[in-house]
Amino acid sequence: MTAIVGVLNKHAVAVAADSAATINGTLGRKVLNQANKIITISKYHPIAVMIYSSSSFLGTPWDVIVKLYRDNLKEKDFNSVSDYISDFIKFLSDNSFFCSEGFQRKVLRMHIFRLYQDIERKAIAIIGGEVTDSNKPYLFKTIKDELSSLKEKLDKSEPCEGLKSYTFEKFEKYSIDILDELYNYIVNHTGASPELYEHAKQTAFSFLKSSFNLLGYTGLVFVGYGKFDIFPSLKSINVSTAFDGFLKYSYDKQSEAVISENNMAAICPFAQTDVMETILTGIDPSVKHFVSDLFFKSLNAYSTLVSNTIKANNGDSILSTAIEKLDISGIRKVFDEAINNIIGKQYISPLVDTVAYLEKEDMAEMAESLISLTFLKRRMMSSEETVGGPVDVAIISKSDGFVWIKRKHYFQPDLNHHFFSNYYIK
Template identity: 35%
Template sequence: MTAIVGILNKRGAVMAADSAVTVTNGDRTKIYNTATKIFRMSLDNPVGVMMFSSTEFIGTPWDVIFKLYRDTRGKQSFNTLEEYAKNFVDFLSAENYFSSVKSQKDYFISELSKFYYTIRDEVIDDYQRKINDMTEEEASEVDSDEILHFMLESKLKYALELYSEKDISPEFEDYTIDNLSSYGNEYFKELMELCEEDHLPTDMQKQWEESFLAYIRSQFYYNGSGIVFVGYGSKDIYPSLLPIYISGAFDHRLRYYFDHDAKQSVTTDDRAFICPFAQTDVMMTLMKGVAPDMFEIIDSQHKKSMQKVKDNIVEKLKESNVSQDVIDKVVESAQDKIQEEFQDNVLEYIQEEYIDGIIDAVDSFSIADMANMGESLISVTNLQRHISSSDESVGGPIDVAVITRSEGFIWIKHKDWFRQDLNPNTRFFE
């Protein structure tokens, strides 16, 4: 796991990251505190990246890819940060996604398998609950095949509708069911064999293909890597930050999307930003004054309390022979209004008393202040994981880098695995 953060103001941008990486082997996991997650993308231009989630792309380490990009395309200059990110995507395509035809098919099979087992487990669990709620006599008379067919059909329809609502990954906008069937026909036949082994209906290959197509095309968050570009385009006065999510590639298409909703650009009006990624809970608690899950609990409990009040009011009004139409209008409007006001007031307090104050402070920070803040945010996340009962999935040395328009990319802290005095000419810190 990972904790990284980008901090931006008019003076420049800071990137900070921990070193923990979780390696899974079957049911066993091991955490190493040796991963580098910040990289310079150009020796000539003020651009860097931070990485979180998977440290590899279809079997190739991201650090190898980043350094190869820097060596081959790092001298190119672009007007905006987004153009650098697009050029990096083009680079992946030009290098055939650092994968063979076989590895792309392996990725496809892996995604299809995850999709299948998720649907299968939900159907079997729902079926088992339904049977458990029956008497022995009722259970002995049910048509299991009919129930399973209905449940599987419903799950696949729900998946189709869910993923179809999401935006489409750029390289899959014109990817059709015919493309999918042609590329993965043999694997869908194997999927039907799995259905037979798992006692699921085997006459729904079309529905499987349609729902999986919606999933594989969508920008629904999928297993993969987050790549956060930070820095300046050649025409930028102030820094920007743009995350890209990259999952993998198959059929010579890259599954990725730019997260424009999370893009941040310093302007004369928007003067500073703090952008945490991956394990953000501790940093968001410091910024908002309340843990994200605690706010959700408070809001949920308030709704339950309002419901109890509503039930009591309804009971008293009925005792007074008030008509149901009047009761509905009075109670519903009052509950909705009070709940909305509660949420608005709490969010306004958080914004004014915590977030605005921190952002105002960052706006006035020097580069050194921002670097210290970035390191501290990662460090306090590390501390929380250390003293809690959860895995220490944030830890190890903290790397910190600064990017300014005039000085470019500068390391503030960078762990190494060798003696610098024995390697004076190393390119390690480039």
């Protein structure tokens, strides 16, 4: 797991990341504390990328891919951070996503089967946890309903950026062997109808094409300056997988920050953000969600109590029924908006206003502190320490470029002068 953050104002952007990486091995989970999550994209220009969630893409470590891209880029630069992202995606495609087509198919099969089997397990739990000949028809109906509900939700979402032009016909043609296996599993193995298989196939396509992240996705946070940028910007993409020459990725537009005359500062946390959000908003996100749910449940309980009281006293049945059917979701929305407004006015705005005037040193200290506090909370809890290790900190500015403030090395710098001498040779 990971905690990374970017702190931006008109002077520069400070980035910080922990070093913990969680490995899921055959014997269980293990946390390593030497991962590198901040990597420069260019040796010559003020642009970098931060990595969170999965540390590899289709089996290839992201740090290897980014450094190969850096070597390929050389002294070339682009007008904006968005242009760097576009070129990086093209680089992935031009290099066949750094894995064989056979491996891409293997990963695609895993995602398709996992989707269906997760729904199958959920349906089995709904019918009581045991499958018998007598309840199989009900099981298949439940699976079909779950597939239909999920597909409806997926179709309402925006398609992911990389698969907007991808058609169902291309998917069927490319995945014919995988879909044959799925048919064999659903129809021949479980005894379901071909109609259920069709539902599963359509839902799998909608799932792949949607902007929802697949298990094992990676967040890539591009941060710095384009050639014509005076102020820094931060833009994030989520990359899930690749197949048939297409990359499944989407822009995380809610997390992007562009410094301008109208937006003087921003604080952008990623991955494990609960501690940082608590500091920024004055309330733990889980507590905020609990309060909202409690308010909604209390309103429901109150309306039920009023309705039952009217019935118990031989009151108007039409009135009591109307009270039971009251739609109170609008009240909850007003309540949540009021909470968000007070958080914005009393916590977020004053803090962001202060960040707008911080110098580089203070920004670096703030970014490091946000990561360190996240680590401290994880360390004091009885659960796994999924944030930890050395904190890497860097400043990116227009004039000075990328400057490390704190950085761990896998070697001793004073014994490896040739590394630094050769850094710009290639």
